[in-house]
Amino acid sequence: MFLHDKFGRAITDLRISITDRCNYKCVYCRTGNEGALYGDLPFEDYLRMARVLVGMGITKVRLTGGEPLLRKGVVDFVRELAELRRPNGSNGEPLDIALTTNGHMLAELAQPLKDAGLSRVTVSMDAVDPDRFARITRVPNGYDNVLAGIRAARRAGLWPLKVNCVLMRGFNEDQIIPFGMFAREEGVTVRFIEFMPLEEGRTWAPSTVVTLDEILARMAEYRPLVEIPHARSETARRYRFEDGVGEIGIIAPVSHPFCGHCSRIRITSDGKIRTCLFSVWDHDLHAQMRRGASDEDLAEFIQGVVQKKEERHHIGEADFVPASRTMVHIGG
Numbered sequence: 001m002f003l004h005d006k007f008g009r010a011i012t013d014l015r016i017s018i019t020d021r022c023n024y025k026c027v028y029c030r031t032g033n034e035g036a037l038y039g040d041l042p043f044e045d046y047l048r049m050a051r052v053l054v055g056m057g058i059t060k061v062r063l064t065g066g067e068p069l070l071r072k073g074v075v076d077f078v079r080e081l082a083e084l085r086r087p088n089g090s091n092g093e094p095l096d097i098a099l100t101t102n103g104h105m106l107a108e109l110a111q112p113l114k115d116a117g118l119s120r121v122t123v124s125m126d127a128v129d130p131d132r133f134a135r136i137t138r139v140p141n142g143y144d145n146v147l148a149g150i151r152a153a154r155r156a157g158l159w160p161l162k163v164n165c166v167l168m169r170g171f172n173e174d175q176i177i178p179f180g181m182f183a184r185e186e187g188v189t190v191r192f193i194e195f196m197p198l199e200e201g202r203t204w205a206p207s208t209v210v211t212l213d214e215i216l217a218r219m220a221e222y223r224p225l226v227e228i229p230h231a232r233s234e235t236a237r238r239y240r241f242e243d244g245v246g247e248i249g250i251i252a253p254v255s256h257p258f259c260g261h262c263s264r265i266r267i268t269s270d271g272k273i274r275t276c277l278f279s280v281w282d283h284d285l286h287a288q289m290r291r292g293a294s295d296e297d298l299a300e301f302i303q304g305v306v307q308k309k310e311e312r313h314h315i316g317e318a319d320f321v322p323a324s325r326t327m328v329h330i331g332g
């Protein structure tokens, strides 16, 4: 049993933002204000939402933020999520539980998270040079922490380990080849992400996007790449180096949109459902809970919301309307 939207897409992936606070101020994301705009909920509320959604066919839950590791109790929350079982018909299989983090606090948390039942981790890292890293994140001395976090995650067996790099012209397009080397040396999959207009600073313009074609051309100057077949619902196009050492991915929502295969739904830190990163509204699931809705009522509400999932985004088109929240307040 799966949730389907009105375009026939199966909704199998849930992203839950557990805080919209962040300790980094990445240039493509935040302007630098410290506090959370929307706040967060007790973990038991996210757990109930997840339980209802898993009962409706969700197979994968990714925790995100803000910075999810800022939230005390995240390890216990992962343990509770890991106890959820998919409904009959899927043989009660465990959930795939993933986490997206800036990695700053991962070194000490990787093993406890793995022990609690986390399956995989994605670490955001936008330069392999400490000075450039500090310029992008606007935090001094973060680079060593993140590198230590990546290595601790690998030791803990949080695998496959992905490193996400948002490329923004003028900041880090010269990091493409260094990241190719990094993927080979560290044994991680580096995924380049095209910059999307979801930043607080409203600096996005088509010219700031480093596109898939450009990334491939640049990497080919370093070493030949071979494309790896990927699942339709996968966001990243995957490539390995011709000699078999190292894998990279490219997530190209701007130049090669993949909305037709989107399987995601998001819950914000304040308990709203978002059906698309670029939605201009959200749907207040937590308000239903506050009103005393039963699990069946929540499932009915979610069914209705999923039918409103947008067909596609309109980035770069004349009718583009900015999303009603920026990335840090949605959960990427």
Ligand code: SAM
Pocket (backbone or CB within 6 Å): 022, 028, 029, 064, 065, 066, 067, 068, 100, 101, 102, 122, 123, 124, 164, 165, 166, 193, 194, 195, 196, 197, 198, 199, 327, 328, 331, 332
């Ligand atoms: N703090 C965590 C982290 O740094 O991974 C999780 C939240 S962060 C908002 C999730 C992902 O969104 C990160 O990989 C980040 O690089 C990406 N992101 C943020 N703003 C973006 C933008 N304007 N365009 C593309 N990706 C963006």
